[in-house]
Amino acid sequence: MTWEEARDAAGPGSVAILPVGAIEAHGPHLPLETDVIIAQAMARAGAARLATRGLRVLVLPSLAYTSAGFARDFAGTLSLRPETVVAMVVDIAGSLTRHGYAALAIANAHLDPDHLASIETAVNQIRRGLRLRVAFANLATKPWALRLSDEFRSGACHAGQFETSIVLAERPELVRTSAMAALPPNPASLSRAIRDGKMDFEEAGGPRAYFGYPAQATAEEGRATVEVLGAILDEAVTAELA
Numbered sequence: 506m507t508w509e510e511a512r513d514a515a516g517p518g519s520v521a522i523l524p525v526g527a528i529e530a531h532g533p534h535l536p537l538e539t540d541v542i543i544a545q546a547m548a549r550a551g552a553a554r555l556a557t558r559g560l561r562v563l564v565l566p567s568l569a570y571t572s573a574g575f576a577r578d579f580a581g582t583l584s585l586r587p588e589t590v591v592a593m594v595v596d597i598a599g600s601l602t603r604h605g606y607a608a609l610a611i612a613n614a615h616l617d618p619d620h621l622a623s624i625e626t627a628v629n630q631i632r633r634g635l636r637l638r639v640a641f642a643n644l645a646t647k648p649w650a651l652r653l654s655d656e657f658r659s660g661a662c663h664a665g666q667f668e669t670s671i672v673l674a675e676r677p678e679l680v681r682t683s684a685m686a687a688l689p690p691n692p693a694s695l696s697r698a699i700r701d702g703k704m705d706f707e708e709a710g711g712p713r714a715y716f717g718y719p720a721q722a723t724a725e726e727g728r729a730t731v732e733v734l735g736a737i738l739d740e741a742v743t744a745e746l747a
């Protein structure tokens with residue numbers, strides 16, 4: 506968009522969707538930018554649904570860098586300090602408020618605990634300090650997690666069947682399919698490991714930075730999951746604006 510197009514898109518009924526991802530190790534078969542690709546797909550699918558409600562929706566350039574402490578020791582992972590993440594999200598919200606947007610929606614599928622805590626902190630600061638509605642569906646919490654696959658809910662939700670399927674649907678040329686097909690299942694639960702105080706993928710039982718069942722991924726599942734993610738974003742925004 507040009508600045509004049511962005512000016513005309515603001516005002517009552519305007520929703521700016523910020524895809525938030527990470528640059529982080531995702532097994533031997535997926536690119537570092539996997540969570541950015543997923544967030545962009547969620548944003549696109551959510552925007553299509555919100556537009557049918559008569560809202561003026563735009564998708565912002567992605568926030569690709571964030572906290573990724575669980576992957577910090579894997580090459581290619583570029584992790585930010587939590588306070589940096591909070592400041593970036595709050596500053597983006599401040600600019601949106603200045604320019605008259607009505608709402609910010611965060612499209613996110615990166616589940617690192619420091620990252621999720623940073624986004625929650627930023628959302629709380631925006632609610633306290635800015636005249637801007639903000640919607641954030643934390644997929645690691647109810648009710649949203651209940652809408653996602655068995656593998657996701659088991660906690661084996663990093664670079665497994667769930668995420669690999671979405672990249673197969675969105676950017677198939679980026680999946681190393683022969684590596685993917687050869688990966689043995691890793692049912693270790695990342696969410697349980699986080700509750701048990703583990704601090705990185707290696708400690709959590711994922712020495713190659715993947716969990717779950719990546720060899721079972723399909724583009725068909727990925728397309729279906731993107732629709733569910735879009736519906737979740739749509740519902741979170743609709744509830745926030747109600």
Ligand SMILES: [Zn+2]
Nearest residue numbers: 539540664668
């Ligand atoms: Zn991911």
